[in-house]
Amino acid sequence: MHVYRSHTCAQLSAENVGETVRLSGWVHRKRDHGGVLFVDLRDHYGITQIVADEDSPALPVLERLRTESVVTIDGEVKSRTPETVNRNIPTGEIEVFARSITVQSAAEELPMPVAGEQDYPEEIRLKYRFLDLRRETMHANIMLRSKVIASIRRRMVEQGFTEFQTPILTASSPEGARDFLVPSRMHPGRFYALPQAPQMFKQMMMVAGFDRYFQIAPCFRDEDLRADRSLEFYQLDFEMSFVTQEDVFQALEPVLAGTFEEFAEGKTVTKSGEFPRIPYAEAMLKYGSDKPDLRNPLVISDVTSHFEQSGFGLFEKIVGGGGVVRVVPAPNTAEKSRKFFDDMNNWARSEGYAGLGYVTRKGGEFGGPIAKNHGADRMEALYDELGLGPDDGLFFAAGKEAEAAKLAGAARTQVGEQLDLIEQDCFKFCWIVDFPMYEWDEDAKKIDFSHNPFSMPQGEMEALENEDPLSIKAWQYDIVCNGYELSSGAIRNHRPEIMYKAFEIAGYSREDVDANFGGMIEAFKLGAPPHGGSAPGIDRIVMLLAGEEAIREVIAFPMNQKGEDLMMGAPGLAEPKQLRELAIRVVEPPQKPGTPKEG
Numbered sequence: 001m002h003v004y005r006s007h008t009c010a011q012l013s014a015e016n017v018g019e020t021v022r023l024s025g026w027v028h029r030k031r032d033h034g035g036v037l038f039v040d041l042r043d044h045y046g047i048t049q050i051v052a053d054e055d056s057p058a059l060p061v062l063e064r065l066r067t068e069s070v071v072t073i074d075g076e077v078k079s080r081t082p083e084t085v086n087r088n089i090p091t092g093e094i095e096v097f098a099r100s101i102t103v104q105s106a107a108e109e110l111p112m113p114v115a116g117e118q119d120y121p122e123e124i125r126l127k128y129r130f131l132d133l134r135r136e137t138m139h140a141n142i143m144l145r146s147k148v149i150a151s152i153r154r155r156m157v158e159q160g161f162t163e164f165q166t167p168i169l170t171a172s173s174p175e176g177a178r179d180f181l182v183p184s185r186m187h188p189g190r191f192y193a194l195p196q197a198p199q200m201f202k203q204m205m206m207v208a209g210f211d212r213y214f215q216i217a218p219c220f221r222d223e224d225l226r227a228d229r230s231l232e233f234y235q236l237d238f239e240m241s242f243v244t245q246e247d248v249f250q251a252l253e254p255v256l257a258g259t260f261e262e263f264a265e266g267k268t269v270t271k272s273g274e275f276p277r278i279p280y281a282e283a284m285l286k287y288g289s290d291k292p293d294l295r296n297p298l299v300i301s302d303v304t305s306h307f308e309q310s311g312f313g314l315f316e317k318i319v320g321g322g323g324v325v326r327v328v329p330a331p332n333t334a335e336k337s338r339k340f341f342d343d344m345n346n347w348a349r350s351e352g353y354a355g356l357g358y359v360t361r362k363g364g365e366f367g368g369p370i371a372k373n374h375g376a377d378r379m380e381a382l383y384d385e386l387g388l389g390p391d392d393g394l395f396f397a398a399g400k401e402a403e404a405a406k407l408a409g410a411a412r413t414q415v416g417e418q419l420d421l422i423e424q425d426c427f428k429f430c431w432i433v434d435f436p437m438y439e440w441d442e443d444a445k446k447i448d449f450s451h452n453p454f455s456m457p458q459g460e461m462e463a464l465e466n467e468d469p470l471s472i473k474a475w476q477y478d479i480v481c482n483g484y485e486l487s488s489g490a491i492r493n494h495r496p497e498i499m500y501k502a503f504e505i506a507g508y509s510r511e512d513v514d515a516n517f518g519g520m521i522e523a524f525k526l527g528a529p530p531h532g533g534s535a536p537g538i539d540r541i542v543m544l545l546a547g548e549e550a551i552r553e554v555i556a557f558p559m560n561q562k563g564e565d566l567m568m569g570a571p572g573l574a575e576p577k578q579l580r581e582l583a584i585r586v587v588e589p590p591q592k593p594g595t596p597k598e599g
Helices: 059-062 122-125 134-157 199-207 245-263 280-286 311-322 338-350 371-375 376-387 402-420 460-466 498-506 512-525 538-546 576-582
Strands: 020-032 037-042 047-052 068-081 094-103 179-185 191-193 213-220 232-241 277-279 323-329 357-362 366-369 394-401 427-432 439-442 448-450 476-481 484-491 533-536
Touching: 020 047, 020 094, 037 059, 037 094, 047 059, 047 068, 059 094, 059 179, 134 213, 134 232, 134 538, 179 232, 199 213, 199 232, 199 512, 199 533, 232 245, 232 538, 245 427, 245 476, 245 484, 245 533, 245 538, 277 280, 280 427, 311 323, 311 371, 311 394, 323 402, 338 357, 338 394, 338 402, 338 512, 357 371, 366 371, 371 376, 394 402, 460 498, 484 538, 498 512
Parallel strands: 047 094, 277 427
Antiparallel strands: 020 037, 020 068, 037 047, 068 094, 179 191, 213 232, 232 533, 323 394, 357 366, 357 394, 427 476, 439 448, 476 484, 484 533
8 A cells, every 4th residue: 555545535435435545634624523533634636534433543643633734544434324425525425434543744723724714814824825725715726727727728739829938037028017127147237137028039939930829928027916916927928920910819719718618617608709899999988998897788878969058067168178978877776765876976086086977867757966957858868869768877977088988987887786787607708909009198298109019000101101190090909808808919010110110109219219129120120920919817817717806816826915925025135145246235215204214
């Protein structure tokens, strides 16, 4: 017999009754029934019930051991009585009577429980992550992650992609976030950068003639954290040569739809080939976001024209000043109290907005200051245009277009949640397309790139030379699922002259482009195919499939929201010897006013 186990804790069944077996694992739970001790023994695979009574030499040992101690049990497999069979686990028909026990590792008092799914402070969970990962949900999440990655990898290979690896130590990337810098000992005063994404390398692979590349790529961005963002993350990075935007869509949709269908556990998934294509401008109008959650049936409308002349002076003034009025329907709210509408207004103020106007309607009768001042006839005309009914309310977001769109988008989500309109048990995908190539930077008072500077402008050189830059669209696209952006992508600008011109419009000289992106521009001058790609985030994919709200729940060893690894103590201080070898001196940041000095 093997020194540690003859079976795992998920293998034994009624067929093994009468056999002598050896199991190893963690003491998951203990239940003392007066002279008979029941122990749930857990390993990676499952749980087996161990029984020790006064005839078992293992009893006194098991009685004094704390949960999460690691033991090896030798014993005999017995059938459970019919009334004690546990149908919820594979080993539920049997139990193992303990004949002997070896303690491999006795656990001390635990800082947090493992059995059960109690909420526990994140600080403790991350500091003792190795314990947290023993819990059933976390263990399942990490296993799900592994299976999802394996599925994606298999599907990419089936699509004709080849996996390659790109460097981790590299130069700064044009992704836009802050780089993590790595000092070079061999080149004092110089730094490598960890890749924000393998963007330029994957494009170089296309220039090198490899046609279809992918990798499950680690990426690093020194940016503020939130629930769906981490300093270190993984993405399905891929690139294709001689393709149009539609070719990219047709390659990626089967991979994502197939992976989600495989792990959706009965939830519906948008079919490959049926992902809606929503232009950016339409998404911002109808959903107030370029990451629309299509599970929400509410659609935003622009009603600016109705308030060009109105008895409601505030909206008339906003419209007269170049602003817009957007509305979010609140269907079947006749039975809602005034408090529901006032609470929505208070919510908007708590989010930093001036407020959220509203109109109530019950049995065709309008209520609220907007309706009173705008007039019943005008309100009736507005409702008819929107197709609203006699018991539907309406929320208003007014102001400058960008601000009104943002408020309306947030209100759409809030109303959908409050009225329980969000469709459950489904994954709804869409593509957001036709992003603007440029935007106006109000702070710098200049035109700048709005998305990815290396995208091919629609219309190419002719558009750059003859059109208003703010009207030019790019071959850029995002893929969105249930309100989460899974990836951005683009058909790349592979022609040097178009690239120089695109950067010139944004205020960069030819010399600037050569200095910052010389490697790529030189490669393009030596024969580059048309190419494009994308990079869906692995962490967000698994987070959605696991039904979690934070990617930390699907990452084995994540950092906290301050970018700290509480388990390993990172970031830490460097030894003076290390700093000298790297020719680095640490400069202490200036103290904030009122901060007491040390010493």
